[in-house]
Amino acid sequence: MSALSTNATVVVIGAGAMGSGIAQVAAQAGHPVLLYDARDGAAKKGREGVLANLGRLVEKGRLEPDDAAATAARLTVAASLMELKGARLVVEAIVEDLAIKRKLFGEIEDLVAEETILATNTSSLSVTAIAAGLRHPHRVCGLHFFNPAPVMALVEIVSGLASDAEVLDVLVATARSWGKVPVRATSTPGFIVNRVARPFYAEGLRLLEEAASDVPTLDAIMREAGGFRMGPFELMDLIGHDVNFAVTRSVFEANFCDPRFRPSLVQQELVAAGWLGRKTGRGFYDHAAGAAPPRVRTCSPAPAPRSVVIEGVLGPAEPLAAALANAGIPVECRPGEGLIRMEGATLALSDGRTATARVAGGAAADLVLFDVALDYVTAKRVAIAKADQAPDAAIATAAGLFQSLGKTVSLIGDLPGLVVLRTVAMLANEAAEAAHLGVATPSDIDRAMKLGLNYPKGPLAWAQDIGVGRVLETLEALQAAYGDDRYRASLFLRRRAASGMALM
Structure with missing residues (x-):
């Protein structure tokens, strides 16, 4: 199916940051674009914002002045909805309120031609519900951009129950022609990104509730070990706790209160206090001018080990063996169960069980677990x-090993799955469940999480690298430790682990 012709008029309703961004994308792609907003002066202000963005691109050498002028000429302000009549595509980007959106689409349907595509930029509301009651619900689809729309590559193309396959194909082709990367999703709560991302925030919040460590340290671990651009608390402060908490509640309630999506009382308290993050100057962090920088808990310097014995295969931590040898530390390899033994400590990669539980099950009393990186x-x-049961001296011994490799070490509480492994396992589990339920294909899920949230790897590809068996063991250990159905493993994950098939 072909993309919309650049002669086709695109109308964007809602001139906030997202709507204006979408209008800029369509205008830069060559379409005549009308920008409309019911608020007095909002569309004019939105257009001025787009012109300012184009000016900055010219200043940075990313856009030719003639192209900026041509884009500006294609973007005009609509004075009323009556100007929609010639539209080929209408994109709604107004407030996230189902009743208001349904009312607007009812008004639009009476104004545009029958072949006009109607798209909603909703991030979590049901496309099916938005289209319900219209005479032509087949032409209503989700076209979910990510903020800022001119910069972010990802677009979720969302099918409602009545959405026509050819209409969806046109939107996919059009998104590509606009320089975006489209992924397909069904109209389920949160679609791909807002659904699969919930554990990133939820596990951080739960670790904080359980005093695994403090906010700066947990964020640092996710950044500097997990490779995420921001830790969960930094990201929630950036998004705004009112917005993040509302999305979590929406997904939770839309899934009939499935415990996998349970909101956090800690975040609810922040919202109640008005500590919404950067926009209010206070969230998990103090964002006021002159505020003291956050301090990350770090182990004191310790001596490098004189020698190391590696028993068996370390799984995803296998690169440590070569790194230790390269650091000049004598390494002896023996058969075994994936342990690093030194004088004073035994190290093991987390498998979801706590170190204390593993000692109770027969592991060495000086056991120290380390997290996935x-x-x-x-x-x-x-x-x-x-x-x-381990002596405090075991901490220094373990820290000395990683410090000899140039790593900073943070000691956290002995909780199931530690930090990175626990979070990645839950992200992979939610991605697996989304694939199992047909929300999207595994490849589109991973693509969406990388492009929509800048994850260092797609969660399914990451689980494959860690080992599907280890991820499944981690989830089972979490569920056993907490007795919480929140950690139940997806059937998709179980089947792939049993069959040895790849997740992707």
């Missing part, structure tokens, strides 16, 4: 946790 060679930080 995106890349053990380049990671700047590693998180560790010791068994209750």
Whole structure:
């Protein structure tokens, strides 16, 4: 199916940051664009914002002056909805309120031709519900951009129950012609990104509730070990807790209160206090001018080990063996169960069980667990946790090993799955469940999470690298430890683990 011709008029309703951004994208792609907003002066202000953005692109050498002028000429302000009549595509980007959106689409349907495509930029509301009651619900689809729309590559193309396949194909082709990367999703709560991303915030919040560590340290672990651009608390402060909490509640309630999406009382308290993050100057962090920089908990310097014995295969941590040898530390390899033994401590990669539980099950009493890292060679930080039975000296021994490799080490509480492994396992599980339920294909899910949220890897590809069996063991250990159905493993994940098939 072909994309819309650049002669086709695109109308964007809602001139806030998102609507104006979408209008800029369509105008830069060559379409005549009308920008409308019911608020007095909002559309004019939105157009001025687009012109300012184009000016900045010219200043930076990213856009030719003639192209900026041509784009500006194609973008005009509509004085009323009556000007929609010639539109080939109408994109709605107004407030996230189902009743208001349905009313607007009812008005639009009476104004445009029958072949006009109607798209909603909703991030979490049901496309099916928005289209319900219209005479031609087949032409209503989701066209979900990410903020800022001119910069972010991802667009979710969302099918409602009545959406026509040819209409969806046109939107996919059109998004590509606009320089975007489209992924297809069905109209389920949160679609792909807002659904699969919930554990990134939820596990951070739960670790904070359980005093695994403090906010700056948990964020640092996710950045410097997990490779995420921002930790969960930094990102929630950026998004705004009112927005993030509302999306979590919406997805939770839309899924009939499935515990996988349960909101956090900690975040609810922030919203109640009006501590919404950067926009109010206070959230998990103090964003006021002159505020003291956050301090990350870090283990004191310790001596490097004189020698190391590696028993068996370390799984995703196998690069540590070569790194230790390259650092000049004598390494002896023996058969075994994936352990690093030194004088004073035994190290093991987390498998979801706590160190204390593993000692109770027969592991060495000086056991220290270490967390997954995106890349053990380049990671700047590693998180560790010791068994209750282990002597305090074991912490220094473990820290000394990673410090000898140039890593900073953070000690956290002995909780199931530690930080990175626990979060990635839950992200992979939600991605697997979305694939199992037909929300999107595995490849589109991973593509969406990388492009929509800048994840260092798609969660399914990351789970494959860690080992599907280890991810499944982690989830089972979490569910056993907490007795919480929040951690139940997806059937998709179980089947792939049992069959040895790849997740992608």
